[in-house]
Amino acid sequence: MGRLLIWIALICAVYWLWRRATRPAQAKPGIEEAAPMVRCAHCGVHTPRTNALSQGPEWFCSQAHLEQGATRSDR
Numbered sequence: 001m002g003r004l005l006i007w008i009a010l011i012c013a014v015y016w017l018w019r020r021a022t023r024p025a026q027a028k029p030g031i032e033e034a035a036p037m038v039r040c041a042h043c044g045v046h047t048p049r050t051n052a053l054s055q056g057p058e059w060f061c062s063q064a065h066l067e068q069g070a071t072r073s074d075r
């Protein structure tokens, strides 16, 4: 009975190592953090500047908010 548990543990370990080895390198440090964040002038959401739309000095999170323009509700 003890041998079976050893085999199960071994298989789990091999599977875990295999998963680790085959997993694509998804961690790309720096790219997300390097992108400067801008604040949407309409809704105030912070979005990466690469995804944001600019109109003059102001930034918007989406085309819809760009068209609606900046809000002046400073709460």
Ligand SMILES: [Zn+2]
Pocket: 040, 041, 042, 043, 044, 045, 060, 061, 062, 065
């Ligand atoms: Zn917005």
